[in-house]
Amino acid sequence: MSGFTAPVLIIGGGAAGLVAALACLDAGVEPVLVERDPIPRGSTALSAGLIPAAGTRWQKALSIADDAALFARDVQKKAGGQADPVLVQAVTEHAAPTLEWLADRFGLDFSLVDDFDYPGHARRRMHGLPSRAGAELMDRLRAAAEAAGLTLLTEATATALQSDASGRVTAARISRPDGSAEWVGCDALILACSGYGGDPALVAQHIPELAEAVYFGHAGNRGDALRWGQALGAATRHLSGHQGHGSVAHPAGILVSWAVIMEGGFQVNSQGQRFWNEAQGYSEAARAVLSQPGGIAWNIFDARIAGIARQFEDFRAAEAHGAILTAETLEDLAARIGVPRLDLPAGPDAFGRDWSGVTPLAAPYHAVRVTGALFHTQGGLVVDGSARVLRPDGTALPNLFAAGGAACGVSGPEAQGYLSGNGLLTAVVLGRLAGATAARKTLAPHAP
Numbered sequence: 042m043s044g045f046t047a048p049v050l051i052i053g054g055g056a057a058g059l060v061a062a063l064a065c066l067d068a069g070v071e072p073v074l075v076e077r078d079p080i081p082r083g084s085t086a087l088s089a090g091l092i093p094a095a096g097t098r099w100q101k102a103l104s105i106a107d108d109a110a111l112f113a114r115d116v117q118k119k120a121g122g123q124a125d126p127v128l129v130q131a132v133t134e135h136a137a138p139t140l141e142w143l144a145d146r147f148g149l150d151f152s153l154v155d156d157f158d159y160p161g162h163a164r165r166r167m168h169g170l171p172s173r174a175g176a177e178l179m180d181r182l183r184a185a186a187e188a189a190g191l192t193l194l195t196e197a198t199a200t201a202l203q204s205d206a207s208g209r210v211t212a213a214r215i216s217r218p219d220g221s222a223e224w225v226g227c228d229a230l231i232l233a234c235s236g237y238g239g240d241p242a243l244v245a246q247h248i249p250e251l252a253e254a255v256y257f258g259h260a261g262n263r264g265d266a267l268r269w270g271q272a273l274g275a276a277t278r279h280l281s282g283h284q285g286h287g288s289v290a291h292p293a294g295i296l297v298s299w300a301v302i303m304e305g306g307f308q309v310n311s312q313g314q315r316f317w318n319e320a321q322g323y324s325e326a327a328r329a330v331l332s333q334p335g336g337i338a339w340n341i342f343d344a345r346i347a348g349i350a351r352q353f354e355d356f357r358a359a360e361a362h363g364a365i366l367t368a369e370t371l372e373d374l375a376a377r378i379g380v381p382r383l384d385l386p387a388g389p390d391a392f393g394r395d396w397s398g399v400t401p402l403a404a405p406y407h408a409v410r411v412t413g414a415l416f417h418t419q420g421g422l423v424v425d426g427s428a429r430v431l432r433p434d435g436t437a438l439p440n441l442f443a444a445g446g447a448a449c450g451v452s453g454p455e456a457q458g459y460l461s462g463n464g465l466l467t468a469v470v471l472g473r474l475a476g477a478t479a480a481r482k483t484l485a486p487h488a489p
Contacts, residue, residue: 046226047073047192048483049476050213052199052266053234055083055259056175056465057445057472059182060139061231063147064476066189070483072476073225074191075215077198077261081183082176084235084258084417084446085465089298089353090175091154091167092469093462094136099153099168107164109133116451119161119322119460123453125278131426132451132470139473140168147185149178156349157300159461160322167462174354175465199234202269208432209439210273228440228486229479232430233472235446236418237264238283244415247280250328254336255414257289257296262417266447270422273441276433278449282419284459287326288340290364291412296355297340297364299323299461301409304349305399306342308411310334313380318392324452324459327413339378340409343402359409366408374406417464419452428475442479444471 049065051058054076065072074081095112112133117124143149154167170177187193194215201214203224210230216222237243239262245252271277287308288297302308302319308326310316310333317329330338342350347365350356359365368374371383388396422430422443429437430448445468452458 044212044223044225049229049231049479050075050225050227051231051233052213053083053232054078054081054193055233055235055445055468056085056178056182057468058231058233059186060469060472061233061444061476062186062191063182063189064473065480066186066191067146068477068480070480071190071192073194075194075197075199077196079195081195082179082259084262085468086176086179087257087259088175088465089169089173089296089355090178090465091169091173091462092136092140092465093162093166094140094168095133095164095166097137097140097168099151100164100166103153103155105164107166111163112136112166115161115163116460116463120451120453120458123458124451125449127426128424129451131474132466135470135474136466139470142473149181149185157304160303160320161460172354173352199265204273207439208273210441228483230441231475231479232266232269232422232441232443232447233445234266235259235262236421237267238262238415238418240264247420248283248415251283251285251415254285254327254331255289255412257286257414258417262446266443267421270430270441270443273438274432275430275438275441276423278420278423279454280420281454282450282452282458283456284416284419284452284464285324285327285413285456286416287323287330287338287413288411289414290359291337291410293359293362293364295359295362295364297359297409297411298350298353298356300350301340301342301346304342304346305402306340306346307386308338308340309380309383310338311380313375313383315386315392318394320394322457322459322461325457327415328456330411330413336412338411339380340411341383342407344405344407345400345403347407364409367405369404371406374408378408378410417446419450419459419463420454421447421449424448424471427478428471429478440482442475444468444475
């Protein structure tokens with residue numbers, strides 16, 4: 042098997058890998074990115090493509106006062122104080138500069154979602170591209186990387202790593218669909234191939250409550266980074282951490298924005314009864330919905346809320362699919378979805394949801410049948426504030442970096458620790474930090 046050597050080799054062409062590549066290129070280092078699919082998509086393409094950041098120019102334009110310290114407090118509050126404070130500080134401080142860098146350097150036209158609040162965020166800080174779709178984010182990142190001169194190898198699956206006695210990765214074995222394979226040498230390696238959500242055995246081991254759930258991530262997320270890192274002596278953390286979602290249209294399999302809930306909608310089970318405080322968050326909603334008969338619930342909302350949710354491409358797709366049902370009265374809507382009756386929630390709320398300041402629902406009413414799903418895992422390889430992979434004793438492996446789902450994120454060990462946007466936060470920000478640090482190490486191998 043013949044091969045070649047890259048200064049920086051990146052495994053995985055999702056948001057983390059592409060941003061890492063852009064950071065390398067911006068530093069004057071030409072990386073090679075390998076991606077198993079014909080076109081880089083990853084789990085990012087299945088998301089809404091929204092990235093939280095505090096203190097951005099888009100917030101300032103709308104007179105939203107926010108900063109990294111407040112953002113960090115929100116992250117830790119949602120994670121129950123269990124997230125690594127060093128990593129929390131790194132991603133919250135670098136989020137705004139990273140988005141503005143992507144906008145200024147590569148032309149990504151971000152804007153702020155300014156018409157509804159996401160659970161757990163003290164300020165409106167979710168940023169996205171015009172379609173509010175992860176597929177657009179992936180297309181724009183790929184186009185930017187290709188325009189900048191990225192060497193992108195598609196339909197190229199990394200299957201093994203080679204290392205020396207010090208733990209320095211020297212090469213990765215790359216396999217092709219025709220059965221051919223080659224070793225690609227590297228001075229630094231960035232693992233950006235996400236977590237283990239696509240490996241049923243690992244999910245059953247670490248997240249047994251979602252072992253039978255719909256998996257809404259990329260099938261290629263099979264735990265490769267986790268296994269390779271462990272074999273090299275890397276530390277792992279919070280392997281039970283994950284992002285679920287309790288609002289995937291069923292059986293259509295289309296994500297329905299949690300805006301339908303946060304703006305005043307609610308969920309009922311097959312008996313037409315509410316069963317939890319929906320305002321807690323969409324990640325923990327997966328378990329709540331799956332605990333109901335048949336693992337099914339209905340989102341109930343109205344035309345005003347549908348108008349807000351329509352900014353998301355996924356919601357428009359759900360409407361086009363016929364998944365969104367409509368009726369002029371609650372009685373008619375109950376009949377359409379097959380429940381005995383529907384009642385609008387009112388305080389005091391038996392589940393602890395605060396309805397103050399929420400606009401009451403009004404006709405016409407809407408409903409969509411949903412189930413719970415696993416989106417991606419949040420535990421993984423322990424990294425420092427520069428995205429270097431660490432050993433259990435806190436020392437860094439010589440030339441290994443991780444970003445996105447390959448790295449332990451900032452959500453702690455439970456689903457309820459996931460703050461909206463945490464997945465793309467660590468993908469994009471750690472991707473940039475990994476790329477920049479790997480590039481510096483390549484240019485100055487003996488620098489600390």
